[in-house]
Amino acid sequence: MKRLILLVTFIFFGIFFTACDTKSEHPDVVTTMFVHYDIVRQLADDYLTVELLIPLGADVHSFEATSKDIVKIKNAKLFLFTSLELDTWIQDEKTIGGDQTVVVNMSQSYELDLEIVDEHDELHYWVDPIIFTQMIDYVLDHLLLIDPEHADHYQRNANLYKQQVLDLHNDFITSSLSQSTLYFAGHNAFGLFGLRYDLTFVSLFPEFKPDDDLTSQEIISFSNAIREAQTTFLFSEALIEPKAAKAIQNHLRTQNYQLSLLELHTYHNVSQSDWNQKITYADLFARNIDQLKQGLGVRDND
């Protein structure tokens, strides 16, 4: 009988520990945003466990860490956060980690080679792929710090990932677009992206919240602006129900003006299905390029 109880106990704990396996109680690396999570995952493969704090699909701007999250940060070897402006729940970066935690503010990971017009643009620094390659290097430096044993592996993956992003970047700058102005029914996240590629993003409002309901007067004036510009494409933001964009599309349809909706991804977070498919920043960048080429028209040079 004693032996049976022992066996049952073993089986119970066996199942218990297997179930916990998918999300480590003590991840080596903790990140607040998808972009940084993505870099660690691409570089580390299975050598380090990494966890993204924000729930899938949730809004980065209003996220706050739970006390359980704070414990994970304190137990981690490395904690990467977006910035003190976005992660407003971090009051002091010196005390957020544990004794052994390397705490990294990723907004200090790059040097900008662009002439900034609006300093708010830097809030969404990661949308610029050139900055993203610098972020890869910065994460690499810190992985080498916490796990020098697998340096070659991390270095090799970092080079491959940077090249993948640079290939997409080069493809995009060499494609000649028919237009450079696009209408965007999303929040003001693409400033640096626009600056990098000489694209003008016309947002519906300067402080636009994409899930807001528009007044009928607003729908009319935005619809008129789109008609005047003779554009037949309106970009909306991935992960957010495009209520405003659809209202404008419907209004223009009553005037026999066909407007097609396209989607841009701001990389803040990913959907469950993208997560399941292990979609990367590079994949999302490729998706954006495809949508931009459709909306802005690629001139045929032949």
Ligand SMILES: [Zn+2]
């Ligand atoms: Zn944002």
